Amino acid sequence: MTxxxxxxxxxxxxxxxxxxxxxxxxxxxxxxxxxxxxYRTLFMTLRRLVVGRQxxxxxxxxxxxxxxxxxxxxxxxxxxxxxxxxxxxxxxxDIRWRNSSFDRATVVLHNVHLKxxxxxxxxxxxxxxxxxxxxxxxxxxxxxxxxxxxxxxxxDGVARLRMARRPQMGHAEVEAxxxxxxxxxxPRGLTIGRSRWxxxxxxxxxxxxxxxxxxxxxxxxxxxxPGAVRLTGTLPQWRAELPRKRLEDVITQxxxxxxxxxxxxxxxxx
Numbered sequence: 001m002t003x004x005x006x007x008x009x010x011x012x013x014x015x016x017x018x019x020x021x022x023x024x025x026x027x028x029x030x031x032x033x034x035x036x037x038x039y040r041t042l043f044m045t046l047r048r049l050v051v052g053r054q055x056x057x058x059x060x061x062x063x064x065x066x067x068x069x070x071x072x073x074x075x076x077x078x079x080x081x082x083x084x085x086x087x088x089x090x091x092x093x094d095i096r097w098r099n100s101s102f103d104r105a106t107v108v109l110h111n112v113h114l115k116x117x118x119x120x121x122x123x124x125x126x127x128x129x130x131x132x133x134x135x136x137x138x139x140x141x142x143x144x145x146x147x148x149x150x151x152x153x154x155x156d157g158v159a160r161l162r163m164a165r166r167p168q169m170g171h172a173e174v175e176a177x178x179x180x181x182x183x184x185x186x187p188r189g190l191t192i193g194r195s196r197w198x199x200x201x202x203x204x205x206x207x208x209x210x211x212x213x214x215x216x217x218x219x220x221x222x223x224x225x226p227g228a229v230r231l232t233g234t235l236p237q238w239r240a241e242l243p244r245k246r247l248e249d250v251i252t253q254x255x256x257x258x259x260x261x262x263x264x265x266x267x268x269x270x
Contacts, residue, residue: 036080039114042247043085047071049254054094058262066092066105073112083114088124100137103228106130109238119243127235129217132228141229146208157226161185176222183208183222 050068057064070091079086088109095102109124135153142149142161150164160171170192174185184205190197210219213233221232253261 035083036077039080039083039085040075043073043075045251046254049251053257055254056260058260058264060264062098063260064095064097066095068092083116085112085114088112101134103132103134105132114242119241119246121239121241123237123239125237127238129233129235131231131233132225133231135227135229138229153224153227153229155226157224159224176224178219178222181210181212181219183210 051071052068054065054067057066068090070089073085073088075085090107090109091104093104095105106129108128110126110128112122112124115121115123138151138153138159142151143164148164149161150167151159151161153159159174159176161174162171163169170190172187173189173191174187177184177186184207186205187199187203190199213219216236217233218235219231219233221230223230250261250263253259
């Protein structure tokens with residue numbers, strides 16, 4: 001009776017060996033099936049190490065804890081042969097950063113590609129971010145930007161504003177829209193005591209000037225949902241140098257449960 005061959009052990013460093021030989025062989029863009037296999041193996045290795053896990057990531061401005069639920073891309077051989085990973089989607093839930101908590105975040109990195117320079121560089125442009133924050137964040141937002149008001153979101157997904165010093169007077173139901181760096185709040189209903197009035201469509205809007213965000217982040221949308229605020233934004237570009245030693249460190253840290261993933265000084269947002 002012939003024994004079956006032993007099962008091949010998962011080797012997280014195998015794609016690095018494949019890529020190192022490609023990157024060291026030429027300064028030109030590798031165009032062959034070997035490059036496609038190497039890039040695909042690296043992507044699938046990272047996906048296997050992060051999806052379904054709670055991770056603590058050390059960034060330049062604090063530790064980020066999250067559970068990764070999705071890390072995907074529509075990979076194709078022709079694109080991979082020239083280091084093109086297309087659009088990469090990362091989804092996480094139960095996010096904690098500094099003193100803030102978020103329900104869910106989705107990051108879509110468009111046109112992700114690797115340049116076999118010395119050291120290799122990964123580039124994505126643009127980067128789209130969608131963040132769902134608890135409804136209590138609305139009150140925090142107005143305490144910061146417009147302290148005269150306090151805000152809340154009901155289970156019906158409707159945002160309501162009150163006078164911060166006289167909340168018992170009643171509330172206004174508002175809709176929000178963005179226009180550049182200004183958040184416009186438009187009252188749609190007014191409630192005082194047990195009486196409610198529907199306001200006309202031409203009711204003036206109240207402007208709230210937004211601060212300038214770091215790294216060129218542009219806030220592109222805001223929506224109220226039951227129990228949460230959904231924010232969307234865009235970054236023009238993200239890029240990071242990926243020398244083999246850095247990739248080895250990332251894979252080593254991801255391979256050990258409970259180890260903090262150190263990504264300080266990894267990339268630049270443009």
